[in-house]
Amino acid sequence: MYEINFTTLGSSINSFFDIVGGILRFDPAAYRAVFSLEGGPVLGLIILILGGISLGLGQSVVLFANRVRRRRFALRLLSSGLVLLLIVLLWAGSVWLLATIFLDENVPYINVFTGAAISTAPLLFGFFVLLPYLGIFIFIILRIWALLIYLVVIDTATDIGYWWALGLSLLGWLLLELILRLPPLQYDRVRNWYWRVTTGTPHRADIDEMVGRFMKDLRSTIGSGEKNTDRDKE
Amino acid sequence: MSLIVETILFLGTIGIILFIVMALLSPFESLGWWAGWSKRTVDLELSGERDEVIHLPSEPGDAAEMGSTQQPSIFLVYLRGIATAVAAPSRREQGVLDYLSERLPGAAIISDVFPYSATNSPLTGERTFARFYALLKKARTRYRNSLFALLFVVRNLLQVAVSGDRRYGPIYNAGLAREIGYSLVAQGYPTGSGTPIWVMGWSGAGQMAVGAARYLHQLFHAPIYVVSIGGVILDDPGIDEIAHLYHLEGSKDSFPRLGDILSPGRWPIVRRSAWNQAWNDGRITVIDPGPMKHTGGGDYFDHKSKLPSGLSFAERTAEVIAGIISDKNTI
Numbered sequence: 032m033y034e035i036n037f038t039t040l041g042s043s044i045n046s047f048f049d050i051v052g053g054i055l056r057f058d059p060a061a062y063r064a065v066f067s068l069e070g071g072p073v074l075g076l077i078i079l080i081l082g083g084i085s086l087g088l089g090q091s092v093v094l095f096a097n098r099v100r101r102r103r104f105a106l107r108l109l110s111s112g113l114v115l116l117l118i119v120l121l122w123a124g125s126v127w128l129l130a131t132i133f134l135d136e137n138v139p140y141i142n143v144f145t146g147a148a149i150s151t152a153p154l155l156f157g158f159f160v161l162l163p164y165l166g167i168f169i170f171i172i173l174r175i176w177a178l179l180i181y182l183v184v185i186d187t188a189t190d191i192g193y194w195w196a197l198g199l200s201l202l203g204w205l206l207l208e209l210i211l212r213l214p215p216l217q218y219d220r221v222r223n224w225y226w227r228v229t230t231g232t233p234h235r236a237d238i239d240e241m242v243g244r245f246m247k248d249l250r251s252t253i254g255s256g257e258k259n260t261d262r263d264k265e
Numbered sequence: 266m267s268l269i270v271e272t273i274l275f276l277g278t279i280g281i282i283l284f285i286v287m288a289l290l291s292p293f294e295s296l297g298w299w300a301g302w303s304k305r306t307v308d309l310e311l312s313g314e315r316d317e318v319i320h321l322p323s324e325p326g327d328a329a330e331m332g333s334t335q336q337p338s339i340f341l342v343y344l345r346g347i348a349t350a351v352a353a354p355s356r357r358e359q360g361v362l363d364y365l366s367e368r369l370p371g372a373a374i375i376s377d378v379f380p381y382s383a384t385n386s387p388l389t390g391e392r393t394f395a396r397f398y399a400l401l402k403k404a405r406t407r408y409r410n411s412l413f414a415l416l417f418v419v420r421n422l423l424q425v426a427v428s429g430d431r432r433y434g435p436i437y438n439a440g441l442a443r444e445i446g447y448s449l450v451a452q453g454y455p456t457g458s459g460t461p462i463w464v465m466g467w468s469g470a471g472q473m474a475v476g477a478a479r480y481l482h483q484l485f486h487a488p489i490y491v492v493s494i495g496g497v498i499l500d501d502p503g504i505d506e507i508a509h510l511y512h513l514e515g516s517k518d519s520f521p522r523l524g525d526i527l528s529p530g531r532w533p534i535v536r537r538s539a540w541n542q543a544w545n546d547g548r549i550t551v552i553d554p555g556p557m558k559h560t561g562g563g564d565y566f567d568h569k570s571k572l573p574s575g576l577s578f579a580e581r582t583a584e585v586i587a588g589i590i591s592d593k594n595t596i
Contacts, residue, residue: 092432095296162288163426163433164499164527242435246483249443253450253484 033064035074050074054152054180062187065149072141075148079119080112082154087111089160089170096238099230107229114225115151123147125210126203130191133199138189146188150181284419291423292430295383295437303384337373339463339594340454341365342445344380346468346560347421348414350388350402352379357566358467361583368587373452375445380466380473381421383440388417425469428476429499429528438503441473442480454485461488461508463590467566468520468559471496475510479503490593492586494565495557497523500530504539510549511589513582515557515565554585 033050036042053061065071087108094104123144130138153176160166160173178200185196211218226235297303343362345354354362354376362374379387388398398417405413427433428441445464450456462481466474471493478489479502488508495518504510514521525531530538543549555572557563563570567578576584 092292092296095300096436098300101302158289161292162285163291163423163430165426166430166432238432238435242439242480245439246480249446250484253446253456 033061033068035064035068035070037070037073046070047074047077051078051152051155054078054149055176057180057183059183059187062146062149062184065145066142066188072145072148075145076116078152078155079116079148082151082157083112083115084108086115086154086157086160086173089157089166091161092238093235094230096241097230097232097236098241099232103229103231110225110229115154119147119151120144121211122203122207125206126199129199129202129206134191134195142188146184147181150177150184152180153177287419288423288426291420292427292433294424295427295433295440298384298440299436335371336455337371337453338460339369339372339590340449340452340460341369341372341374341463341465341590342378342448342474343374343376344378344464344466344470344473345376346470347381347425348418348468348560349379349381349421350398350417351390352377352385352387355566357568357579360568361566361579364580364583365587368583369590372590373454375448375452378441378444378448380441380470380477381424383437383444385441385444388420422469425472425497429472429501431502434476434501438473438476438501439480442477442484445477445481446484449485456485459485459487461490461593463490463492465492465494465586466496467494469497471498471512471521472501472524475499475501475503475507477503479506482506490590492589493521494582494586495521495559497521498540499524499528500535500538500540502539504543504548507543507548509593510543511586512549512551513554513565513585514551515555515559516553517556517563518559520559552585552589555581557582 033046033053035046035050037046050061050064053064065074091104091108094107099107123140123146126147127138127140127143130143153173156169156173160170162169181200182193182196185191185199186193189196191199210216223234227233294303343354343358345352345358349355358376362376366372366374377385379385381388386392389395389402392398401413401416405417424437428437449462454460454462462485464474464478464481466472471491474491474493474496475498478491481487482489483506489506490508491510493510493512495514496512497520498504498510498512512521528540529535531540533541535541540549554565555578557565557567557578563578565578565582568580570578572578572581
């Protein structure tokens with residue numbers, strides 16, 4: 032039996048770890064507790080934001096590559112949680128819209144959002160993506176894990192079954208991608224603006240681009256110039 | 266009895282946690298350097314304010330002329346295996362390098378680059394845990410074959426993983442290539458001449474050599490040859506930039522197979538990987554130098570173990586490498 036008790040710090044931490052453990056173990060009782068208890072959506076929100084920050088840390092190589100300063104780095108990590116929250120809010124909105132159109136069930140938006148939020152619980156381990164060499168595989172595993180939790184959550188909360196849940200989540204994602212790319216929303220511009228504001232660097236360069244610039248500078252210091260530009264293979 | 270089991274379990278758990286923490290922190294040394302978070306910043310170094318001042322020759326060949334009368338014709342960089350804390354070769358390794366020096370007159374053999382740091386900073390050098398590593402190094406010298414070496418191995422092995430990771434590798438390997446580049450120029454490497462560069466790495470340094478090769482090629486526009494001595498090599502984009510990879514694998518050395526298993530790009534089904542393409546192009550040659558083990562007694566640098574011909578394992582290793590380089594140099 033799960034309880035959500037936010038009265039003291041100790042009980043909040045206990046409730047959090049207890050329920051998150053159940054969510055990660057695919058325990059339907061944990062999902063039912065989140066939906067039935069008063070603090071459920073708040074718990075989902077906390078999981079979501081912490082998961083976003085953790086994954087932000089796991090994928091922070093791009094910030095290092097762009098030579099983001101320490102304070103900006105911290106700001107960017109904190110904002111990763113809010114960005115994930117925004118994405119899930121929108122995604123849950125598109126899933127809810129599709130469910131309302133295609134299904135007879137009248138599922139409240141807050142339940143769709145809470146389900147989507149708690150299914151991001153595996154992202155709490157997102158910092159493990161930092162691990163050299165294994166990190167990329169861990170990222171894939173976390174995403175699959177999150178999707179599976181989402182399917183079980185939907186199956187527990189509604190009668191639509193796994194396939195409908197999978198179809199709705201994928202269609203919801205497609206719809207969101209389509210809406211975001213509508214010209215009036217200027218998605219790329221907003222993204223670049225967000226990068227500039229949070230990192231303090233002019234644009235998001237990829238690692239190869241940054242290293243390429245570094246090698247060019249280094250070449251002018253100690254290198255050869257333009258001779259023998261073929262690949263010198265045998 | 267249960268106390269022993271509990272103690273073992275406790276120590277095992279501590280070991281696993283320590284390993285995970287070390288693994289999580291392992292990319293930060295090179296990333297911190299790159300981002301300018303550490304003392305050794307990229308901009309400082311590029312503006313000439315390096316930690317160690319290297320006087321670059323104003324014209325190709327000046328440095329060699331300052332030190333000797335003859336311009337080296339072969340440039341060979343040696344990178345040590347993973348159970349090490351500093352760049353300087355051990356006595357056993359130096360023996361092989363001396364033998365190579367005899368067999369390859371006119372060769373500049375460079376062994377001052379510590380391959381497990383993107384900034385060529387030895388573990389006992391300027392770093393937070395330098396004192397700890399220095400103590401560990403002393404303990405390892407006193408108690409040979411103890412577990413003290415294991416920490417060096419684990420720490421350096423994680424740097425090999427950083428080098429082989431597509432996300433961190435470009436930064437790490439560019440830093441290492443820069444350090445090798447500085448050493449080459451300091452040894453009189455004639456920039457712009459296209460003189461081939463040989464990079465030789467033992468064990469995990471095989472991967473480091475391959476990783477750095479990509480950027481050495483970009484830096485000097487010269488053919489880069491890699492000699493791997495029992496190297497554990499991953500499918501690295503650097504392979505694409507190598508003129509030829511010579512991989513020495515003793516018949517009693519199973520460590521290099523780790524590369525086959527751990528690197529999906531080396532699996533035969535991934536046909537378009539850098540490794541498999543190099544293999545199909547004939548740019549990888551595997552050589553069995555004899556019944557060498559990976560490390561310890563009977564390894565590639567062992568002067569005591571002998572072949573039926575009377576050659577020591579170390580002499581045989583040097584003979585094979587000298588043969589490869591001589592053959593290539595006379596073509």
